[in-house]
Amino acid sequence: MKNNKFFWLLSLMLVLSVFLAACGKDDAATPAPNGDDDKEPATEVDEAQVLNLIMSAEIPTMDSALVTDSVGFDLLNNVNEGLYRLNDENVAVPAIAESEPTVSEDGLVYTFTIRDSKWSDGSPVTAGDFEFAWKRAMNPDTASEYGPYMMGGVVKNATAISEGKAEYTELGVKAVDEKTLEVTLEKQVPYFLSLMSFGTFLPQNEAFVTEKGADYATNSDNLISNGPFVLEAWDGTGLSWQLVKNDQYWDAETVKLTEINYDVVKETATAVNLYTTGEKDRTALSGEYAMQYAADADLVTELETTLFYFKYNQQRDGKDTPLANVNIREAITKGFNKQDLVDVVLANGSVPANYLVPKAFSFNEAGEDFRDINGEMSEFNAEEAKAAWEKGLSELGVTEVTLEILGGDTELSKKMDEYFKSQLEGNLEGLKITLKEVPFAVRLDLDTAQNYDIQVAGWGPDFQDPYTFMNLWLTDGGNNKMSYSNPKFDELVNSSVGELAMDPEARWDAMAQAEKLLIEEDFGIGPIYQRGTMSLVKPYVKGVVTHSFGGDYSYKWAYIEGK
Amino acid sequence: MTKYIVKRVFYMFITLFLIATATFFLMKTLPGSPISSAPKLTSTQLAVVEAKYGLDQPLPVQYGKYMLNLAQGDLGNSFQFKGASVTDLILSRLGPSFLLGSQGLILGLAIGIILGMISALRQNTIWDFGSTFIAILGISIPSFVFATFLQYWLAVKWGLFPVALWNDGWMSSVLPSIALAMGPLAVGSRFIRTEMIEVLSSDYITLAKSKGANGFEVAFKHAFRNALIPLVTVLGPLAAGLLTGSLVIEQIFAIPGIGEQFVKAIMVSDFSIIMGTTLFFSVFLVFVILVVDILYGVIDPRIRLSGGES
Numbered sequence: 076m077k078n079n080k081f082f083w084l085l086s087l088m089l090v091l092s093v094f095l096a097a098c099g100k101d102d103a104a105t106p107a108p109n110g111d112d113d114k115e116p117a118t119e120v121d122e123a124q125v126l127n128l129i130m131s132a133e134i135p136t137m138d139s140a141l142v143t144d145s146v147g148f149d150l151l152n153n154v155n156e157g158l159y160r161l162n163d164e165n166v167a168v169p170a171i172a173e174s175e176p177t178v179s180e181d182g183l184v185y186t187f188t189i190r191d192s193k194w195s196d197g198s199p200v201t202a203g204d205f206e207f208a209w210k211r212a213m214n215p216d217t218a219s220e221y222g223p224y225m226m227g228g229v230v231k232n233a234t235a236i237s238e239g240k241a242e243y244t245e246l247g248v249k250a251v252d253e254k255t256l257e258v259t260l261e262k263q264v265p266y267f268l269s270l271m272s273f274g275t276f277l278p279q280n281e282a283f284v285t286e287k288g289a290d291y292a293t294n295s296d297n298l299i300s301n302g303p304f305v306l307e308a309w310d311g312t313g314l315s316w317q318l319v320k321n322d323q324y325w326d327a328e329t330v331k332l333t334e335i336n337y338d339v340v341k342e343t344a345t346a347v348n349l350y351t352t353g354e355k356d357r358t359a360l361s362g363e364y365a366m367q368y369a370a371d372a373d374l375v376t377e378l379e380t381t382l383f384y385f386k387y388n389q390q391r392d393g394k395d396t397p398l399a400n401v402n403i404r405e406a407i408t409k410g411f412n413k414q415d416l417v418d419v420v421l422a423n424g425s426v427p428a429n430y431l432v433p434k435a436f437s438f439n440e441a442g443e444d445f446r447d448i449n450g451e452m453s454e455f456n457a458e459e460a461k462a463a464w465e466k467g468l469s470e471l472g473v474t475e476v477t478l479e480i481l482g483g484d485t486e487l488s489k490k491m492d493e494y495f496k497s498q499l500e501g502n503l504e505g506l507k508i509t510l511k512e513v514p515f516a517v518r519l520d521l522d523t524a525q526n527y528d529i530q531v532a533g534w535g536p537d538f539q540d541p542y543t544f545m546n547l548w549l550t551d552g553g554n555n556k557m558s559y560s561n562p563k564f565d566e567l568v569n570s571s572v573g574e575l576a577m578d579p580e581a582r583w584d585a586m587a588q589a590e591k592l593l594i595e596e597d598f599g600i601g602p603i604y605q606r607g608t609m610s611l612v613k614p615y616v617k618g619v620v621t622h623s624f625g626g627d628y629s630y631k632w633a634y635i636e637g638k
Numbered sequence: 639m640t641k642y643i644v645k646r647v648f649y650m651f652i653t654l655f656l657i658a659t660a661t662f663f664l665m666k667t668l669p670g671s672p673i674s675s676a677p678k679l680t681s682t683q684l685a686v687v688e689a690k691y692g693l694d695q696p697l698p699v700q701y702g703k704y705m706l707n708l709a710q711g712d713l714g715n716s717f718q719f720k721g722a723s724v725t726d727l728i729l730s731r732l733g734p735s736f737l738l739g740s741q742g743l744i745l746g747l748a749i750g751i752i753l754g755m756i757s758a759l760r761q762n763t764i765w766d767f768g769s770t771f772i773a774i775l776g777i778s779i780p781s782f783v784f785a786t787f788l789q790y791w792l793a794v795k796w797g798l799f800p801v802a803l804w805n806d807g808w809m810s811s812v813l814p815s816i817a818l819a820m821g822p823l824a825v826g827s828r829f830i831r832t833e834m835i836e837v838l839s840s841d842y843i844t845l846a847k848s849k850g851a852n853g854f855e856v857a858f859k860h861a862f863r864n865a866l867i868p869l870v871t872v873l874g875p876l877a878a879g880l881l882t883g884s885l886v887i888e889q890i891f892a893i894p895g896i897g898e899q900f901v902k903a904i905m906v907s908d909f910s911i912i913m914g915t916t917l918f919f920s921v922f923l924v925f926v927i928l929v930v931d932i933l934y935g936v937i938d939p940r941i942r943l944s945g946g947e948s
Contacts, residue, residue, distance in 0.1 A: 136720040143678070218687045224678040239682050293721040312719045312727045314894040315805065338803050340892040344786065345802045348794050352801050516671070516907055553678075 124635050126335045126616065127355045129346050133314060133339055137306065138292035139277040140212035140219040145627060151274045152626025153318060153335075154300040158187055158205070158256070159271035163620045163632050167269045167539065171200055171278065171301070171325075182263040182577055183231075187256040192325035194280050195300045202250035204278035211284070212275060213243040225275045225537065229267065231259040263576035266540035273538060273625050303330045303631040314339040318630070331618075331634035347611070356613045362487070365423045365609045373611045376424040380436040380623040381535040382544070384428070385601035388527055390558040396528055397476045399558075401598055402467030407478075407529070408453050408601035410460035411498035417604050420494050421487070424607025429454045431590050432541040433605050436623050439583055445541050448587040452595040453602070457502050464503045477507040481527040484512045491531065522556050530557075531603070536624040541586045542571055543624075548599055559599040564592050613638075639935075646931070650924045657920045658708060658913070662701055665912055672717035672907050691717070704913070713914040718906050724914035728896060734804055735888070735895035737811055739881035742818030749819070750776075750826025751869075757827065758834030758865075759857055769827060776824025782886040785817035789890065802892040814891045818884055822876055826869060833865035866937050874930040878923040 132146050139151055160170035169175060173190040192200045212222030213236050223237035231247025247259035260267065270276060280299055287297045294311035303324050309316035318335040321327065338355075340346045346358040347368075360368055368374055385407065389399040397403050413427030426434070429451040437445045468474060482492045489512055496508040513521070521527050534554070536543040545568045546552060550560040567589035575582035593599045612619075615638040620629040673679065673687050688694040692703060707714060713724035753769040760766050792813060793801040799813050800806040837843060838861050846860050888895035896915060903911035 133719070135718050138720065141720050215683065215686045218683060218690055220679045220683065223683055237682050289721055293719075310730060311722050312716075312730060312899075314892060315803070338805075338892060340802065341889050341898075342892070345789070345890055345892055348789060348801045349803070352794055352797070354801060354803075514905065 124331050124333045128337050129340045129355050129358050130337050137298055139274050140217050143220050148274045149626040153304050153630055154302045154306050155277045156302040157277045161272050161622050167272045183260045185258045189254045193323040195305050195321050195323050200301050201253045202256035205256050206248050206250045207281040208279035209248045210243055210246050213246050221275045229264050231261050265576050266538050269539040350611050356616050358611050360609045375610050375612045377608050379606045380433045381606045382433050383533040383603045386530040386532050386557045388557045400467045402463045404598035406460045406464035408598050409456045410502045412455050420490050424609045425604045428602040428605045432544050437541050449591055475505040478528040479509045479511055481511045481530040484514050525556050564589050646928050653924055661916045714910040716911050717908045724910045728918055731896040731899055734893050736881050738814050741815035743822050743880050746819035746822030747826045750823040751830050754827040754830025757831040773824045773827040776820040781817050784820050785887055785890045788813045804893050814887050817887050829869045830865050834861050837861045837864045870933050874927045878926045882919050
């Protein structure tokens with residue numbers, strides 16, 4: 076009898092497992108973006124316009140008012156379209172705006188005409204959709220992070236609204252009629268049109284958003300698009316989804332890809348295996364994989380516009396740190412070999428940075444790179460570093476200094492920190508470096524409390540203008556958190572968005588002077604490197620545009636040829 | 639039996655209550671918060687967000703509200719997936735983890751038991767050494783090494799199974815299940831071997847043999863059943879661990895499972911998901927322990943359940 080019970084239980088477990096296996100098959104078969112049915116035609120028909128991609132993380136949200144991460148911005152850039160879009164040469168050009176806007180004489184009122192275009196449900200895109208979306212991003216109830224950040228000091232009343240001094244309905248954006256959008260600015264903003272391609276300024280269909288309520292943009296059923304693609308098969312938290320060509324898109328003729336299949340893969344080894352077997356068309360390489368594939372014919376190296384630097388905290392617990400001394404800051408800035416760091420430690424296509432505004436990021440009207448004005452500054456120089464160090468020590472009246480480097484807890488961060496320690500201690504006699512490696516959230520807390528000596532920090536741009544890097548170091552600036560202050564620097568940077576706002580040449584010059592002041596005279600921060608990426612990309616993938624800010628890639632012009 | 643189960647279920651609730659309380663307060667001691675990784679929020683917006691998630695309330699109030707919601711089956715919303723319900727997230731991630739875990743467990747135990755029996759019955763032969771060698775491999779080599787090996791050879795080189803991802807139906811589950819099976823295989827084989835050798839040398843086996851029972855009868859009818867008891871003891875935690883997801887295996891095979899999500903939630907201080915998954919794991923573990931206790935009685939009638947005495 077007991078025997079029977081035991082075998083009955085075993086049988087039950089087996090039946091359950093078979094049942095679960097069957098369920099698993101059904102569940103998994105539903106999205107099946109890469110299922111055999113889809114794959115076979117791709118190999119038979121030479122020019123099937125299907126792209127198979129890997130993402131490094133899930134999509135937290137597709138609500139343009141709430142999005143803050145690179146995955147969200149990247150997808151929004153492909154499923155939606157704002158007044159402007161970055162074109163295949165990374166220049167912001169009119170998109171849902173029919174043409175360039177008319178600008179009032181004082182440069183404060185921009186009037187856009189909305190082109191004939193539709194949402195994926197067939198309803199027209201109107202000026203009201205922009206007014207609704209922007210005001211929704213400023214509504215405190217929406218709790219948008221980027222809304223107040225991107226609009227503050229730009230769109231009229233945005234700062235007052237985020238400080239609770241005005242109602243969000245008072246934001247300076249108004250749909251005059253269905254086709255006319257009037258935007259009033261707080262002050263002249265020379266980079267305003269470049270902002271119009273950024274995710275936070277995308278339109279939202281009021282009727283649809285209102286109907287969906289809290290469910291809006293939480294999965295692909297609760298989302299509509301006005302861009303080149305439509306998001307499908309996204310359940311809100313899953314690891315796979317699909318972009319399908321949007322036939323309602325006003326410029327659908329340009330879009331060649333019919334389908335883009337995404338899967339989240341977090342292990343580089345797995346991603347490389349998927350690439351090798353031909354299941355995926357592109358994969359990013361990290362760490363040792365970058366070195367391993369350095370000579371591969373499919374390798375593509377790109378320079379990002381993200382810059383990493385030392386933040387030198389000049390005041391801790393209300394007292395000056397040794398870093399309040401400019402010579403100590405100079406010594407550390409010049410005291411480590413950046414070329415070896417990028418070649419040996421990073422080995423991912425990054426380049427040494429001896430500047431604040433990245434290379435190949437912002438250009439003047441003649442197309443010249445901002446970087447060409449100041450060139451390289453404060454490069455590695457062990458002798459100059461030593462001289463500055465000794466001068467600094469004597470000014471402080473000490474022979475030894477202990478400083479803490481605050482860094483991340485990833486393998487790469489730890490390797491870098493060790494490198495900094497050995498280089499700086501080796502080149503600067505009397506310096507002792509202690510390392511503090513913490514998770515990102517903790518680092519932000521310590522930064523806010525200004526509880527560190529030296530911090531390894533990074534910044535990526537939010538719009539295509541040097542100002543996005545320069546304003547970080549204004550006295551009491553939101554990201555300053557290191558007690559750097561130089562009235563001359565403030566004056567120069569503020570003038571670039573003040574009296575010089577409409578004089579491109581003079582403002583370019585002012586920002587260049589400010590950069591020189593910060594990096595070469597004050598050593599306010601110590602630039603380290605400009606990040607690069609290495610990826611394997613199948614040679615038949617053509618026309619993908621990599622962007623320097625906002626969404627990482629555009630697939631509007633992408634196609635498959637010669638597969 | 640019924641009285642015993644009712645009593646155990648009552649204790650289960652007490653245990654879960656204590657776990658929920660301890661996790662809640664421990665979690666609040668974690669550095670950072672779900673919104674500390676939002677550096678661009680202005681102070682006004684920060685206050686709004688804190689109020690929205692109730693983070694501005696004193697800790698006892700937050701605790702009270704959480705427990706009240708929990709009693710109503712509401713685990714709250716995720717911070718990282720804006721607007722996603724934690725219950726939905728757990729349910730959607732559970733299927734793959736459970737499928738892989740159950741397949742790995744059954745496969746591992748089945749092979750492990752067979753190997754263990756062969757080892758015991760053919761002690762000190764090449765069969766014994768072979769089986770022991772496999773068990774040692776299973777114990778000493780981490781599952782992610784097996785996973786990488788299986789992925790490279792069976793998927794990349796020979797193309798027998800999908801490399802990774804969860805889109806090829808049941809085939810997607812084969813390699814991760816085999817990788818997961820190595821643990822239970824090793825444990826099962828080791829326990830069965832040790833116990834069978836001990837049982838086979840006991841008096842009642844000698845008696846059975848003297849009564850004329852053949853080798854098969856002795857091995858399966860008499861020895862195997864008693865050798866199962868220690869295995870059942872470790873089965874509970876083993877099953878709970880496997881069925882609720884393996885972070886590394888899920889990550890290597892890019893499977894949308896719960897283990898992978900749990901660790902990510904801790905990294906980004908997603909309080910709701912940390913609480914939800916911890917509670918879910920706890921419910922599962924105490925349930926499995928109960929099932930294991932009941933199994934004891936089924937396997938060995940000497941273990942009595944009534945009155946909670948065992």
